[in-house]
Every structure is written in structure tokens, then in C-alpha cells.
Amino acid sequence: MKNSLRLLFFVLLPGFFCVDAFSQTRYLTKTVDIIVPTVLDLEVSSGANQIADFNQTSKIDNGIELLGATTLTYKSNKAWFITIKSSDANFTGGVAETPMPASIIKFRVNGSGNSYTPLTASDQSLVATMGSKYPRGTGTTIIDFHINPGYIYPPADNYSLQIIYTISNL
């Protein structure tokens, strides 16, 4: 019994010294959590409402090009891409028997080196793609339009079409 107590004493004694040596009462750490939620935001920062007035023959002949028409501002803290589509396959307004299709509007990311793509009611890649997303961050994308209905559709002043931009991280 005496030997057991003696053994216990020698086991515990270094333990007390150890605790004292490492007591950090003059140095402490404290953690602060910063909880960052997923951000995925797209805003039409300029050019939300575009008007194309075909008031000259030359405009009907050549169409109207709207350079730098619309600016999108994106914020995303995950890899992202943006698509574009029209709300419907055809414009509203005009004459029902001769609907004006969305494809008379062509779009491109601003820059003469980029080619125009006809607008449709299905999502099409505007910036990056689902398989090749852009890295997280914030910035702007500027879009050009070329609108060319030609002489096919009856005159009217109420042709209208909604364009939908979608940012995604899926």
C-alpha cells in the first residue's frame, strides 16, 4: 500500500509541474466566426428598357445595332455562368397572324470580335457555360443587340418582348 501511494505521488508530481508550465493565463486565443452565405446576384445596371424605332428606311434595310445596350452586374461567390432567353417565342403586339419571332433580335457580349446569336425562348450561354464556369467574383458584362425584322412583319408601334438573364452556379 505504501509503495502504491509512493508510486502515485511520483506519477502525479510531474503532472502538476506540467500543468503549471503550460498554463497560458497570459496568452489566450479566441475564435471569431465569419459565416459567408452563398451569393448569386445579377442586376441589370443600365439599359433595362431598350427601344428600337425603325423610323427610317435604312434602319429597316440594315436593322438597328445597339452597341453597349445593356450592362449586367454580377456577384457570385461560387463559379458561375449567365444565360439569356426571351420570355416567349414571339413578340407581343403587331398582328396575330404574322407574329414577330424573338430571333429578329441577335445578341452578343460587347465587342466587334464576338459574333451575334439569334435570341430564342430557350436558355443560351451568354457568359461562360455550365461546363466551363467563370471563377467567383464581381464585375460587369456589356451586351450588344442587333435588331432586324426586315419587311416581313406588319407595321405596329407595340411590339414588345421581355429578355430574361439568369446567373447560375449549378
Next chain:
Amino acid sequence: MFILSLGIEGYTQTEPALPSPCLNNGNTKQNNMTVTGTTTFTFNTLTDFSNSESLNNITVEVKSSENYRLYIAGEMTGLSSSSTNTPIPINTFTVSATNRGTAPATITLSNSYLEVAQFGTKTNGLTHVLTITRNALNNFVQAPGTHTLTLHIRYCQY
């Protein structure tokens, strides 16, 4: 086994280099520091990323038999180790303390110790409330999730 684990814990702390002077006089009972409170920054709206936010939930109480200075450093841990994440820059945060004495009113947090409070005599318990400010974080290059800022808090006699 118990003793071994204490030893390991003591060595795994990566404290920044000590400021100078940093005296270690007196016994532990009369010379110690306690830190209480928790701080969590959240972003409830998109505009929160463009604004700063200040929280004052952390309190440091110092008992000292001699005059002392209080120092704070910081480091980002947690998500910052992820290969795809950009850590929150440590200088996004500023810290100020009550009862700061001649210490600067506000410090911009860094990996090295900076003085946040100074007290020119002994005390049986002086409280320093820390105000931690997170500045704008609106470049969205940090991955979503919980990022952890570790504050190193050191009390030194001088």
C-alpha cells in the same frame, strides 16, 4: 496519457512572436487574464457585404501586480486552407479596446502583435471590452461557409 495530451496542446498553439518588453513577473493567481464572449459575423442581406459591422462581445479581464500592455494579433484559419478559397485578408478587421490608456484607438489586425490597451499600475481586475469591426467584404472571392478568425491575445507586463 492525460499529461501527454496537455503537453501536445501547449505546443500546437502558434503564438506570434512576443512583443518587447514582455515581462512575466508575479504569480499566476495575481497575474492572469480571462477572455469571455463569442463573436460571429453574419451577412443577412447583400448590402451587408458592402458595409462594415462592429461587434463588442469579447471581454478581456486582466489581473496584474504590475503595469501591463494588452496585445492582439490575428490569423485566418478554417476555410482558408481550402485550395479553392481565397482567405479573408486579415486587415479586413480592426480592433479597439475600452480602458486602452495610451494605446492606439484602433488597430488594423495583423499577424503580429499590436498593442490595444495599456495600464500603468497594478490591478485586481480591469476589464477591456474588445470591439471587432469587419470591414466591407464585397469582392465575393471568398467561398461560402464558415471562415474562422483566431485572435491571439497576450498580456505583458512592462
